[in-house]
Amino acid sequence: MKRMKGNEIRQKFLDFFKEKGHRVEPSASLVPVDDPSLLWINSGVATLKKYFDGRVKPDNPRIVNAQKSIRTNDIENVGYTARHQTFFEMLGNFSIGDYFKEEAIRWAWEFLTDPAWMGMDPRRLSVTIHPEDDEAYRIWHEQVGIPEERIVKLKDNFWDIGEGPSGPNTEIFYDRGEAYGDPDDPECYPGGENERFLEIWNLVFSQYNHNPDGSYTPLPKKNIDTGMGLERMASVMQDVPTNFDTDLFQPIIQAICERAGVTYGVDPKTDTALRVIADHIRTLVFAIGDGVTPSNEGRGYVLRRLLRRAVRYARTLGIEQASLYSLTDVVAGMMEEFYPEPAQKKDLIRRVIKKEEERFLETLSEGLHLLERKAAKLREEGKREISGSDAFTLYDTYGFPLDLTEDFAREKGLTVDTKGFEQEMARQRERARKARQDEGSMQVQGGVFAELDVKTHFIGYTSRGADTRVVAIIDDHRLVEEVDEGDSCFVLLEETPFYAESGGQVGDRGEILTSGARLLVEDVKKGPRGEHIHQVRVQEGTLQRGDRARARIDHGFREDVVKNHTATHLLHKALKEVVGDHVNQAGSLVAPDRLRFDFTHMEPMSEEQRREVEERVNQQIWANLPVETFEKDLEEAKAMGAMALFGEKYGDRVRVVRVGDYSLELCSGTHVRQTGEIGLFKLVSEGGIGSGIRRVEAVTGRHAYRHLENRLDILEEAARRLKTNPAEVVERLETLQNRAKELTRENESLRSKLNRLEGENLARDVKEINGIPVLTAKVDVPDMEGLRQMVDDLKTRIPRGIILLGAAGEGKVQLVAAVSSDCVKAGFHAGKLVKEAASRCGGGGGGRPDMAQAGGKQPEKLDEALAAAMEYIKQQG
Numbered sequence: 069m070k071r072m073k074g075n076e077i078r079q080k081f082l083d084f085f086k087e088k089g090h091r092v093e094p095s096a097s098l099v100p101v102d103d104p105s106l107l108w109i110n111s112g113v114a115t116l117k118k119y120f121d122g123r124v125k126p127d128n129p130r131i132v133n134a135q136k137s138i139r140t141n142d143i144e145n146v147g148y149t150a151r152h153q154t155f156f157e158m159l160g161n162f163s164i165g166d167y168f169k170e171e172a173i174r175w176a177w178e179f180l181t182d183p184a185w186m187g188m189d190p191r192r193l194s195v196t197i198h199p200e201d202d203e204a205y206r207i208w209h210e211q212v213g214i215p216e217e218r219i220v221k222l223k224d225n226f227w228d229i230g231e232g233p234s235g236p237n238t239e240i241f242y243d244r245g246e247a248y249g250d251p252d253d254p255e256c257y258p259g260g261e262n263e264r265f266l267e268i269w270n271l272v273f274s275q276y277n278h279n280p281d282g283s284y285t286p287l288p289k290k291n292i293d294t295g296m297g298l299e300r301m302a303s304v305m306q307d308v309p310t311n312f313d314t315d316l317f318q319p320i321i322q323a324i325c326e327r328a329g330v331t332y333g334v335d336p337k338t339d340t341a342l343r344v345i346a347d348h349i350r351t352l353v354f355a356i357g358d359g360v361t362p363s364n365e366g367r368g369y370v371l372r373r374l375l376r377r378a379v380r381y382a383r384t385l386g387i388e389q390a391s392l393y394s395l396t397d398v399v400a401g402m403m404e405e406f407y408p409e410p411a412q413k414k415d416l417i418r419r420v421i422k423k424e425e426e427r428f429l430e431t432l433s434e435g436l437h438l439l440e441r442k443a444a445k446l447r448e449e450g451k452r453e454i455s456g457s458d459a460f461t462l463y464d465t466y467g468f469p470l471d472l473t474e475d476f477a478r479e480k481g482l483t484v485d486t487k488g489f490e491q492e493m494a495r496q497r498e499r500a501r502k503a504r505q506d507e508g509s510m511q512v513q514g515g516v517f518a519e520l521d522v523k524t525h526f527i528g529y530t531s532r533g534a535d536t537r538v539v540a541i542i543d544d545h546r547l548v549e550e551v552d553e554g555d556s557c558f559v560l561l562e563e564t565p566f567y568a569e570s571g572g573q574v575g576d577r578g579e580i581l582t583s584g585a586r587l588l589v590e591d592v593k594k595g596p597r598g599e600h601i602h603q604v605r606v607q608e609g610t611l612q613r614g615d616r617a618r619a620r621i622d623h624g625f626r627e628d629v630v631k632n633h634t635a636t637h638l639l640h641k642a643l644k645e646v647v648g649d650h651v652n653q654a655g656s657l658v659a660p661d662r663l664r665f666d667f668t669h670m671e672p673m674s675e676e677q678r679r680e681v682e683e684r685v686n687q688q689i690w691a692n693l694p695v696e697t698f699e700k701d702l703e704e705a706k707a708m709g710a711m712a713l714f715g716e717k718y719g720d721r722v723r724v725v726r727v728g729d730y731s732l733e734l735c736s737g738t739h740v741r742q743t744g745e746i747g748l749f750k751l752v753s754e755g756g757i758g759s760g761i762r763r764v765e766a767v768t769g770r771h772a773y774r775h776l777e778n779r780l781d782i783l784e785e786a787a788r789r790l791k792t793n794p795a796e797v798v799e800r801l802e803t804l805q806n807r808a809k810e811l812t813r814e815n816e817s818l819r820s821k822l823n824r825l826e827g828e829n830l831a832r833d834v835k836e837i838n839g840i841p842v843l844t845a846k847v848d849v850p851d852m853e854g855l856r857q858m859v860d861d862l863k864t865r866i867p868r869g870i871i872l873l874g875a876a877g878e879g880k881v882q883l884v885a886a887v888s889s890d891c892v893k894a895g896f897h898a899g900k901l902v903k904e905a906a907s908r909c910g911g912g913g914g915g916r917p918d919m920a921q922a923g924g925k926q927p928e929k930l931d932e933a934l935a936a937a938m939e940y941i942k943q944q945g
Contacts, residue, residue, distance in 0.1 A: 069187050072305040074316040075405050078134050078298055080186070081159045084179050085132035088171075090161060093133040095407065097358045099367070107367060108138035108355075112160035113293050119164045120233065120274075120291060129166035134159050134298065136354055136407065140370050143377070144471055147344035150263070150310035154374060155351035157298035165289030172271050172292045173207045176240060180269075186305065192243040194218040194258040194265065198225040198236035204273070208238070220258045233274040233287060240269040242304050268304060269296045312343045316402075320346040323398045328385035337479075341381040348378040349392055349421075353399040356417045357410045361554055361605070362424045373471065375421065376428050380472050383432070390425035393418045420554045427544060435468050436476075443480045452481070456488015463489070464496065516545055517595050520560070524599045528565040528576065529697070529738065533620045536563040538582070541613050542601075550612040559587065559602045559611070560595075565621050568592040568600045572656035573633055573737040578621040585609035589619075626738065628660035631746045631768045634695055634727065634739045635685065636663050638749070639766065640711065641731045642684040643667055646677050653711075654761050658737065662752070662767050669762045673754050685749045692744035693728030700724050710734050748772040823849065823858045831865040837942055840891060841869030844934045849875045852921060855884045859919075862886075870896060872905060872937050876927030881909040883922045883933075892917045896944055904940045908933035 072080075082092050096115040100106040109115055112135040119126045135158050145152040163172070180188045195214060197204045199221040208214045228234040241258035242265070249256045249264030258265040274291040276284040302314040311317065321332050321342045330338050351374055355367070362372035378392055396418045400410035410417060442458055454477055462468035470489055477484050522539045541548050542558040551557050559580065566589060569575040575592030580602070591603040636656055643651045647669055655666035673681075702722050706712065710724050711733045725735040727743060740746060750772040752765045767775050787794045790801070826847060834843045843866060849855050855875050862871050863886055871886045885902040892898075899914040906913050906922035909929045913922020924933070 069189060069305065071307065072186070072302075074298060074302045074314060077186075077301055077305060078157065078159065078406060081179070081296070082132055082134060084185055085130075085161045085175070088130070088161075088175060089128075090130040090132040091126070091128040093131050095133065095135050098136060098138055098355055099358055099360060107370070108140070109135065110137050110139050111135070112137070112158035112295055113162065116162060119162075120293070126164055129164040131162040131164070132160070133162075134406065138351060138355065138370075143373070144474060146347050147340040147381070150312075151300060151303075153299065153311065153347050155347065155354055159296040159298055159301070160294050161292070162294070163292035165291060168275075168290050168292060169203055169273050170207055170211070172273070172294065173204065173212065173238065176269055176271060176294070177212045180240070188242065188304075190214075194220065194241045194243065196220045196222045196225055196239045196241070196259045198238075199223055201225070201236040201238070201273075204236065204238050218258075222259045224259075227272045227274070227293075228278060233276070233291065234278045234284070235273045235275040235290075237270055237272040239267050239271075241265040242268050244304070248309075266300065266304060268301055270294060312339075312346065317343075317346050319402055320349060320395060320398050323395055324382075324385070327391055327394075328382070328387050330385055338385065341384050344381045345378045345392065345395075348374040349395045350399055352378075352421055353396050353410050353414075353417055354403075354407070356420050356554070357413050361420055361556060363556060372424065375424050376432075376468070377472055377475065379425055379428050379432060380436075380475065383436070388429075390422055390429060392425055393422035396421060416554045419552060423555075435462050438462065439473070439476050443476075443482060446482065452483060454482055454484045456485040456490070456492055459484050459486075459489045460492035460496075463493075516542055516547055517601070520595065520597075520599065522560055522599065523562075524560050525563045526565075526567070526600055527563050528567050528621065531565050532623060532626070533618065534561070534563045534565045536561045536617050536619055538562075538580075538611065538613055538615045538617055541611065548613075550610055551606055552610050553585075553606050553608055555606045556590075557604060557606070559604050560599055561602065561617065561619060563619075564592075564600045564602070565619055566592045566600060566602060567621075567626075567738055568594045570594060571658075571735060571737050572636075573629060573658040574660070576621045576629075577625045578619070580604065581618045581620070582609075582611060582615040584615065585611040587611060589621075625660050628769065628771070629658060630738050630740050632660070632663040632766075633658045633735075633737045634725075634743060635689075635746050635749050635766065635768045636665055637725060637727055637731045637733050637735070637739075638685045638688050638743070639663075639665055639681070639764070640667075640733070642681045645684060646680045647673060661771050662765055664763060664765050666757065666761055666763045672756070673762070673764075678751055678754060682749065682751050688727065688730050689743045689746045689749060691728065692742050693730060694742055695728075695739050696726045697739065698724055698726075705734060708732060748776075750775055819850075819854065820857070823854065824861060827858055827861045827865060830862060834866060834869065837938075840894075840896075840941075841866055842871075842938070842941055843869065844872045844874075844938050846874050846876070846930055846934060850877070852882050852884070855882055856921070859884045859886050863888075870901070870941060872901060872934065874905070874930050874934055876930045879925070879927065881906070881911060881924035881927050881930050881933070883909075883913065883924070885915075885920050887918050889918065896941070901937060901940060905933040905937040908936050 086092055093116070096109060098109050100109055100114070103117065106114060112133055113120070115135060116131065119131070136155070137158050138155055140154055142152050143154060146154055178185070180186045180193065181190045195208055195218070197208065197219060205219060208219055209216060225237050225239065226234070227237045239259065244264050244266055249262045253262060255261045256264055272293040274293060275287055277287050278284055299311040299314060299316050302316055303311050306314050308314055312321065324342055324345050325332055332339060332342055352371055355371055360367045360371060362368050362375060364372070375392070382392060396414050400414045404411040439462065442454060446452065446454070454473065459470060459473045462473055463470060470484070470486065474484050520540060524539070527534055538559060539562050540560040541551055543551055543555060566576040566578060567573065569592060576589070578589045580587040580589060585606055586608040587604040588607050589602050589604050593601050593603065595601050636658055640653055650668065652668045653665065654668055657664040699721055700708070702720055705722050705724050709732055722734045723736050724732065725739055726732050747769045749766060749768050752767055752775065754762065754764045757763045783794050783797065787797050790797060792800045830843060830845050833845065834841045836842070843862065847855070847858060849858060855873055859871055859873055868888045868890060870891055872883065874881060874883045883902050883905050885898040887896045887898040887901070897917045899916060899920040902920040902922040903912060903914045906924050909924025910926040911922060911924030914920055
């Protein structure tokens with residue numbers, strides 16, 4: 069086996085499967101498209117869901133890719149282990165209903181062992197399979213020729229995520245030799261917890277559909293999904309102990325060593341820091357290249373967290389100034405052969421990382437000094453835990469994510485009260501919620517926003533665009549003269565068509581264009597004086613204060629929002645008519661895809677009330693009523709009967725929205741011109757959210773249509789599975805439910821008979837200890853009720869003595885003990901006995917002297933627990 073660089077491995081993998089008729093799928097962006105279930109693309113198959121679920125038919129059912137991926141569920145382990153990474157590449161070959169097990173296995177073996185490709189020694193390869201996958205076993209053993217002793221059967225080799233495609237999988241392991249593991253270690257086998265046998269490839273055979281009822285049926289078209297981690301494969305082909313020793317990391321690590329004046333491979337703490345920085349900078353470069361920038365939420369928060377962790381570790385190497393950004397060139401240069409994007413955008417990536425580094429370094433030093441003082445004080449006091457409040461202060465004041473504090477604590481031999489930290493976070497969220505209610509805007513009420521002396525004029529009631537001027541730019545809580553491509557900031561315009569979040573209606577989205585920049589408007593909030601503050605991201609160019617600008621709202625976004633807002637007014641009125649005049653609005657959300665309405669009411673709405681509310685709202689929509697807006701003095705508006713929201717602050721002059729002769733409310737939001745524009749209204753849910761407060765959610769327009777279409781699809785699918793038509797689904801279900809009840813009764817009757825028979829057999833196993841009949845036994849019953857019934861039955865057969873029965877299943881233990889009255893008088897106690905047994909199974913319990921029950925978490929120790937109980941009885945006697 070020759071040493072092979074990472075780029076060569078990747079290219080060989082793609083070339084091999086290209087020769088086998090596969091189409092090379094380019095690596096997709098790290099940001100998922102049309103997949104809200106994922107924060108990041110986290111595997112090779114993640115970008116191919118559209119093919120596997122049938123939404124899109126591929127031109128070629130054979131696909132191969134090398135996909136950049138991010139996983140962040142184990143950030144705290146990165147740097148401390150041999151193979152934990154946040155950014156990695158996954159190589160994979162896929163079959164969408166084309167070839168299956170035989171080809172997948174034979175090609176995997178050919179790629180790994182053929183000297184023209186990887187050239188691995190076949191004697192060093194082992195595989196694991198599912199115990200019931202006889203087909204895979206025959207292929208590996210009879211066709212490939214792997215000896216039986218190198219084919220390990222593991223019950224965990226089954227890929228299943230609930231409903232949908234599932235199936236067994238086979239994993240290929242490389243034996244790195246005795247230097248990596250003690251052969252006498254019971255875990256030293258392929259699939260065990262060891263460093264010797266390294267998993268290098270996983271082949272998943274999607275051959276079943278996991279049905280909603282828990283059953284599995286064969287798929288008419290079977291699929292292949294495989295995954296090989298490039299970094300892990302490189303560690304094998306380069307014969308190095310960890311992924312970080314490969315050429316995919318070493319150029320970055322050596323560049324850091326040069327800047328820090330340290331050497332890799334000499335000191336474990338230094339190596340940990342180098343690995344953390346190398347991994348995190350790869351993630352940052354690629355993610356920023358794909359359009360994500362550090363921020364306080366979502367993907368942006370992940371990047372901010374990674375960069376701050378990297379900066380903290382850089383300081384342990386003596387790097388005090390911003391310098392991680394300079395590693396952008398190293399990463400981009402290494403990866404340019406296959407990933408040109410980082411090299412093309414490296415100037416932007418450098419700027420984004422540098423700015424974030426500089427911001428964090430401003431506060432990091434003071435935070436670290438605070439931590440050092442806190443650690444020293446804890447040592448003086450003989451304590452080992454940093455309090456939750458201290459950890460929160462570091463987070464809130466110095467920008468320390470909790471994981472940085474935990475990293476520091478681990479180095480100092482301390483722990484962190486994470487529960488206390490979360491409690492402080494919850495209190496802060498509550499304070500923020502109240503602040504939003506009081507002020508109606510987020511993070512724009514203090515500091516530089518309070519000192520602003522500019523005027524903005526909202527023209528969005530009548531105009532969807534504006535030729536205007538940039539009058540202020542706020543970046544990092546300070547006024548600036550310009551911002552560059554990739555920056556996120558706040559912008560104020562002289563005139564704006566963008567509605568600012570207010571009264572439950574979300575802020576508008578859209579774009580702002582100047583001669584030198586293009587800005588994406590992501591949100592709009594109100595400032596202390598009612599200014600419209602635009603939260604923007606500079607997508608292109610440089611923005612300067614004073615620039616002339618063309619502001620344009622997203623028309624589709626606004627149209628969806630106004631439908632929901634006018635529908636909210638109709639809903640409010642309909643609730644008063646149907647549920648009662650006591651109904652008052654207690655909160656709302658008006659978004660483009662849904663509306664949410666909270667109202668005062670003490671009990672759930674009945675189904676009849678829900679239907680009546682829906683009907684009344686839709687009647688107003690179908691009547692195509694005109695929607696008028698006008699301004700009035702507050703008292704005059706109230707005299708007209710306009711509904712005002714409880715707790716809302718109004719000026720002397722108010723805006724009134726009238727919908728035909730049906731609804732009249734004070735409202736500053738945007739609305740449709742005629743109710744017919746709403747199209748359709750559909751309630752989605754209703755429930756309680758607090759004492760005397762109910763919440764309904766609803767959809768309108770195209771979202772209501774899609775909601776109904778989805779429901780119809782579900783009904784059609786249910787009818788298909790029940791082998792009937794939609795009109796007869798309910799009748800068919802009733803028949804099945806009645807049959808299920810009959811079977812349950814029959815099952816319970818049979819179980820009772822079996823328990824009695826088992827009780828008769830158990831009664832023969834009574835032992836006598838110090839003249840007292842004692843029965844301890846492990847039995848097979850489904851639940852605690854069945855266990856109690858069996859004990860009650862045994863009490864009639866063993867009127868005098870002690871009974872202790874235990875049952876194990878589904879990862880838990882159940883125990884019931886009974887002691888006859890004469891034995892209770894002699895000093896025996898069922899509660900103490902069952903507690904003693906449960907303690908041996910990782911549980912507890914107790915009860916009366918004559919009858920008690922308990923539970924445990926370690927079913928494998930049930931026999932030991934029953935034996936201990938017997939000894940306990942002997943000692944008590």
